[in-house]
Amino acid sequence: MAISTKSGSAYDLIVIGSGPSGQRAAIYGAKLGKRVALVESREVVGGACINTGTIPSKTMREAVLHLSGYNYKSIYGMNYRVKERITMADLAFRVQHVIKTEIDVTEAQLSRNNIEVLTGVASFEDSSHVRVTNSRGSTVYEAESIIIGTGTKPASSPKVPINGSTIINSDLILELKNLPSTMIVVGGGVIGVEYTCMFAALGVRVTLIERRPRLLEFADQEIIEALSYHLRDSRVTMRLNEEVESVTENEDGTVTANLESRKKVQGGALLYAVGRQGNVDELNLSAIGVEADNRGRIPVDKDFRTKCPSVYAVGDVIGFPSLASVSMEQGRIAAARAFGDDTILSNPSFYPYGIWTIPEISFLGKTEEQLTEEDVPYEVGVAYYREIARGQIRGDTTGRLKLIFHRENRSILGVHIIGEGASELLHIGQAVMALGGTVDYFVETVFNYPTLAECYKVAAFNGLNRLRRD
Ligand SMILES: Cc1cc2nc3c(=O)[nH]c(=O)nc-3n(C[C@H](O)[C@H](O)[C@H](O)COP(=O)(O)OP(=O)(O)OC[C@H]3O[C@@H](n4cnc5c(N)ncnc54)[C@H](O)[C@@H]3O)c2cc1C
Numbered sequence: 320m321a322i323s324t325k326s327g328s329a330y331d332l333i334v335i336g337s338g339p340s341g342q343r344a345a346i347y348g349a350k351l352g353k354r355v356a357l358v359e360s361r362e363v364v365g366g367a368c369i370n371t372g373t374i375p376s377k378t379m380r381e382a383v384l385h386l387s388g389y390n391y392k393s394i395y396g397m398n399y400r401v402k403e404r405i406t407m408a409d410l411a412f413r414v415q416h417v418i419k420t421e422i423d424v425t426e427a428q429l430s431r432n433n434i435e436v437l438t439g440v441a442s443f444e445d446s447s448h449v450r451v452t453n454s455r456g457s458t459v460y461e462a463e464s465i466i467i468g469t470g471t472k473p474a475s476s477p478k479v480p481i482n483g484s485t486i487i488n489s490d491l492i493l494e495l496k497n498l499p500s501t502m503i504v505v506g507g508g509v510i511g512v513e514y515t516c517m518f519a520a521l522g523v524r525v526t527l528i529e530r531r532p533r534l535l536e537f538a539d540q541e542i543i544e545a546l547s548y549h550l551r552d553s554r555v556t557m558r559l560n561e562e563v564e565s566v567t568e569n570e571d572g573t574v575t576a577n578l579e580s581r582k583k584v585q586g587g588a589l590l591y592a593v594g595r596q597g598n599v600d601e602l603n604l605s606a607i608g609v610e611a612d613n614r615g616r617i618p619v620d621k622d623f624r625t626k627c628p629s630v631y632a633v634g635d636v637i638g639f640p641s642l643a644s645v646s647m648e649q650g651r652i653a654a655a656r657a658f659g660d661d662t663i664l665s666n667p668s669f670y671p672y673g674i675w676t677i678p679e680i681s682f683l684g685k686t687e688e689q690l691t692e693e694d695v696p697y698e699v700g701v702a703y704y705r706e707i708a709r710g711q712i713r714g715d716t717t718g719r720l721k722l723i724f725h726r727e728n729r730s731i732l733g734v735h736i737i738g739e740g741a742s743e744l745l746h747i748g749q750a751v752m753a754l755g756g757t758v759d760y761f762v763e764t765v766f767n768y769p770t771l772a773e774c775y776k777v778a779a780f781n782g783l784n785r786l787r788r789d
């Protein structure tokens with residue numbers, strides 16, 4: 320069938336992709352009074368964030384915690400649960416509800432800002448023209464500036480036959496018909512570890528295989544040791560320093576992961592989570608003289624401008640840190656820069672991490688390992704949730720907050736938390752750090768009682784006591 324080509328409208332800004340990076344870029348452009356179009360290849364807006372990634376996984380985690388009674392087992396006993404037989408349908412029910420609401424909220428935001436949403440696959444004609452192709456044909460639109468926010472998709476391998484039922488990637492989690500009794504997770508990155516925790520909390524026996532010597536290499540070692548303790552306690556088997564070479568489906572419906580070391584691991588289902596690949600294949604980047612690397616990442620400068628001066632790229636498609644929070648910020652900055660607005664400033668040293676393991680982990684700033692490597696004289700103060708009244712009330716007696724500060728000028732260098740509420744709690748430390756506060760702030764400040772925020776005060780006292788002893 321021949322595809323008809325039409326000439327479409329002209330815009331000030333065309334944004335490709337409606338994930339967090341694209342949404343924020345488009346809205347910021349509109350706030351600057353520009354005429355903006357947002358191209359999205361899926362039928363719905365929201366990107367991987369709303370449809371397959373952040374929102375589904377975080378909602379599923381909440382459903383798992385609620386239905387399994389995980390947070391209350393230490394109070395009411397190991398057999399406590401809200402629902403006896405938890406099914407995939409129970410989890411999917413809550414996830415679909417939140418996805419739908421988030422899509423509605425996003426659509427309303429885009430429409431309020433007069434952003435025109437064009438459904439179809441975008442590809443470059445040249446540095447100011449984008450072709451949008453859908454089942455009705457193809458139209459070429461013009462814009463002064465173009466921002467790419469096309470995100471990523473799960474990395475695949477010809478030796479791992481994803482079948483959507485027993486061998487899945489993170490996009491297909493909700494396609495699992497039943498909860499398997501055993502599961503293999505390949506990849507000890509954020510996705511692999513988060514889903515390992517959820518399935519383990521549901522009683523699934525998980526084997527987690529990671530080719531590196533430790534999980535989540537960018538996080539503080541002590542925090543990861545604490546997480547590993549929880550994983551073992553939830554009957555997770557960790558196989559570190561092991562690489563999965565291929566995966567085979569067995570006649571009895573089970574699957575086998577074949578390791579480079581010639582070991583074999585068998586399970587009822589397998590989640591393949593070995594990283595993600597940039598969505599660049601359909602963009603025709605060669606038309607604008609831009610080339611992505613072997614993982615589909617587009618190179619950009621500090622303002623997110625590509626080699627082609629009128630084209631910017633933001634979000635996961637430019638690589639690290641690949642977080643929804645940071646993607647939004649990058650989108651805003653790129654739209655501002657595209658129209659000569661230099662007022663938005665953002666300091667990546669204060670970007671936080673929230674890792675939704677069970678228990679959750681959150682941190683910002685430097686780790687002890689990094690500071691040792693950089694010869695920075697530091698001291699550490701730790702507070703344990705079990706010593707804080709709120710920790711006892713909530714039933715989380717294993718959490719901890721670790722404050723790292725400079726031994727001489729007492730500035731905060733890092734905050735690392737594992738335990739319930741970590742991702743929210745972190746923001747107190749983030750504010751103090753960003754505003755140039757010192758460890759003394761926590762000593763001098765009165766926090767509500769009983770709250771987890773008290774951890775900051777206890778950790779500060781603990782660290783300052785150590786400093787005095789030396
Ligand atoms: C399982 C999982 C859990 C996650 N959890 C968290 C979390 O807890 N916290 C956090 O901060 N981050 C999390 N992330 C990461 C977060 O989802 C991403 O950082 C974020 O979605 C990136 O936003 P984006 O706008 O760059 O891309 P995306 O959200 O991937 O959106 C890109 C959009 O572009 C569209 N597109 C692609 N190519 C074209 C084309 N040629 N034409 C038109 N449209 C196109 C796609 O269809 C997609 O809708 C998670 C990711 C995954 C996979």
Ligand SMILES: NC(=O)c1ccc[n+]([C@@H]2O[C@H](COP(=O)([O-])OP(=O)(O)OC[C@H]3O[C@@H](n4cnc5c(N)ncnc54)[C@H](O)[C@@H]3O)[C@@H](O)[C@H]2O)c1
Nearest residue numbers: 506507508509510511529530562563592593594641673674
């Ligand atoms: N809470 C959050 O912020 C959150 C949650 C989920 C995902 N994300 C984002 O999504 C992105 C992708 O996550 P991911 O976990 O897929 O990727 P990743 O790159 O973080 O981790 C993949 C892991 O798989 C391992 N691996 C690769 N090949 C292997 C093999 N053959 N056998 C065994 N192990 C192998 C790698 O060593 C690595 O540790 C991340 O960059 C992250 O920022 C963020």
